[in-house]
Amino acid sequence: MQSSRCFQLRLPVWFRTSRDAEWRTGLSHCVSTTGAVIECDDLPSVFDAIVVIIALTETGCLVGRGRVVRTQRSVGADIPASFAIAIDHYALQHCEPILSRSRPALHGC
Numbered sequence: 546m547q548s549s550r551c552f553q554l555r556l557p558v559w560f561r562t563s564r565d566a567e568w569r570t571g572l573s574h575c576v577s578t579t580g581a582v583i584e585c586d587d588l589p590s591v592f593d594a595i596v597v598i599i600a601l602t603e604t605g606c607l608v609g610r611g612r613v614v615r616t617q618r619s620v621g622a623d624i625p626a627s628f629a630i631a632i633d634h635y636a637l638q639h640c641e642p643i644l645s646r647s648r649p650a651l652h653g654c
Contacts, residue, residue, distance in 0.1 A: 549577040557600040558583050562593040562613075573599050580611070580632050584625045588616045595630055600640060609635040 558571040560583065571585030576599060589595060591613050599607045611632040619626040 549579040551575045551577045554599075558585075559598040560585075560589070560595055562589045562595050564593070568598075574627060576607070578632070578635070580614070580630050581609070582627055582629050584627045586626060588618070588626050588628055589613050591616055597630060597632075598640065601637070604639055604641070606638055606640040607635055608638050 552575065554573050554576045556573045556576075558573050558581075559568040560571060561568050569585060569587050569589075571583040574582040574584050581597065581599065583597070593613045595611060595613055597609045597611070599609070601607055609630070609632040611630045611634075613628050614631045615629040617624075617627050
Protein backbone atom coordinates (compact mmCIF):
# COMPACT_ATOMS: atom_id res chain seq x y z
CA MET A 546 0.00 0.00 0.00
CA GLN A 547 1.37 3.40 -1.01
CA SER A 548 1.26 6.20 1.54
CA SER A 549 -0.24 9.58 0.71
CA ARG A 550 2.17 12.49 0.26
CA CYS A 551 1.70 15.28 2.80
CA PHE A 552 2.04 18.90 1.67
CA GLN A 553 3.11 21.49 4.24
CA LEU A 554 0.46 24.11 3.48
CA ARG A 555 -0.42 27.00 5.83
CA LEU A 556 -3.93 27.85 4.64
CA PRO A 557 -7.13 29.16 6.29
CA VAL A 558 -9.47 26.39 7.45
CA TRP A 559 -13.12 26.28 8.56
CA PHE A 560 -14.51 23.18 10.24
CA ARG A 561 -17.68 21.90 11.91
CA THR A 562 -18.56 18.72 13.72
CA SER A 563 -22.06 17.27 13.90
CA ARG A 564 -22.56 19.10 17.23
CA ASP A 565 -21.44 22.54 16.01
CA ALA A 566 -23.96 25.24 15.14
CA GLU A 567 -21.25 27.54 13.71
CA TRP A 568 -18.04 27.14 11.74
CA ARG A 569 -14.80 27.15 13.73
CA THR A 570 -11.52 28.39 12.24
CA GLY A 571 -7.97 27.14 12.09
CA LEU A 572 -4.87 26.92 9.94
CA SER A 573 -3.73 23.89 7.99
CA HIS A 574 -0.34 22.46 8.84
CA CYS A 575 -0.21 19.42 6.58
CA VAL A 576 -2.66 18.37 3.84
CA SER A 577 -2.88 15.14 1.83
CA THR A 578 -5.52 13.26 -0.13
CA THR A 579 -6.24 11.08 2.92
CA GLY A 580 -6.19 13.64 5.73
CA ALA A 581 -4.90 16.83 7.26
CA VAL A 582 -3.42 18.31 10.42
CA ILE A 583 -5.09 21.53 11.51
CA GLU A 584 -3.99 24.03 14.16
CA CYS A 585 -6.75 25.75 16.13
CA ASP A 586 -7.68 27.15 19.53
CA ASP A 587 -10.85 25.09 20.00
CA LEU A 588 -10.21 21.36 19.49
CA PRO A 589 -12.94 18.95 18.39
CA SER A 590 -13.21 15.53 20.05
CA VAL A 591 -11.57 12.37 18.74
CA PHE A 592 -13.95 10.29 16.57
CA ASP A 593 -16.16 13.32 15.78
CA ALA A 594 -17.57 13.38 12.24
CA ILE A 595 -16.28 16.57 10.65
CA VAL A 596 -16.55 18.76 7.58
CA VAL A 597 -13.40 20.72 6.75
CA ILE A 598 -13.00 23.52 4.23
CA ILE A 599 -9.47 24.52 3.26
CA ALA A 600 -9.09 27.73 1.22
CA LEU A 601 -6.84 26.97 -1.77
CA THR A 602 -7.45 30.18 -3.72
CA GLU A 603 -9.50 33.33 -3.18
CA THR A 604 -12.70 31.53 -4.25
CA GLY A 605 -11.81 27.82 -4.49
CA CYS A 606 -11.75 25.41 -1.56
CA LEU A 607 -11.08 21.78 -0.82
CA VAL A 608 -14.10 20.42 1.05
CA GLY A 609 -13.52 17.22 2.97
CA ARG A 610 -15.73 14.98 5.08
CA GLY A 611 -14.23 12.57 7.55
CA ARG A 612 -13.47 12.05 11.22
CA VAL A 613 -11.09 13.35 13.87
CA VAL A 614 -8.42 10.73 14.60
CA ARG A 615 -6.08 12.58 16.99
CA THR A 616 -5.85 15.78 19.03
CA GLN A 617 -2.90 17.52 20.66
CA ARG A 618 -3.29 20.20 23.30
CA SER A 619 -1.09 23.29 23.11
CA VAL A 620 2.36 22.88 24.66
CA GLY A 621 3.43 26.46 25.24
CA ALA A 622 3.74 29.15 22.59
CA ASP A 623 5.95 27.02 20.34
CA ILE A 624 3.48 24.14 19.78
CA PRO A 625 -0.13 25.19 19.12
CA ALA A 626 -3.12 22.92 19.68
CA SER A 627 -3.88 20.75 16.64
CA PHE A 628 -5.95 17.84 15.42
CA ALA A 629 -5.61 15.27 12.67
CA ILE A 630 -8.45 14.13 10.45
CA ALA A 631 -8.92 11.16 8.18
CA ILE A 632 -10.75 12.21 5.01
CA ASP A 633 -13.33 9.83 3.55
CA HIS A 634 -14.53 12.10 0.73
CA TYR A 635 -13.28 15.38 -0.72
CA ALA A 636 -14.04 17.71 -3.62
CA LEU A 637 -12.95 21.07 -4.97
CA GLN A 638 -15.75 23.65 -4.72
CA HIS A 639 -16.43 27.36 -4.46
CA CYS A 640 -16.02 28.47 -0.82
CA GLU A 641 -18.91 30.87 -0.31
CA PRO A 642 -21.84 28.49 -1.02
CA ILE A 643 -20.40 25.91 1.39
CA LEU A 644 -19.71 28.36 4.22
CA SER A 645 -23.15 29.94 3.93
CA ARG A 646 -25.00 26.62 4.25
CA SER A 647 -26.66 25.83 7.53
CA ARG A 648 -26.24 22.80 9.76
CA PRO A 649 -27.46 20.27 7.13
CA ALA A 650 -24.00 20.45 5.48
CA LEU A 651 -22.92 17.74 7.91
CA HIS A 652 -25.59 15.19 6.98
CA GLY A 653 -23.94 12.23 5.33
CA CYS A 654 -20.70 12.46 7.29
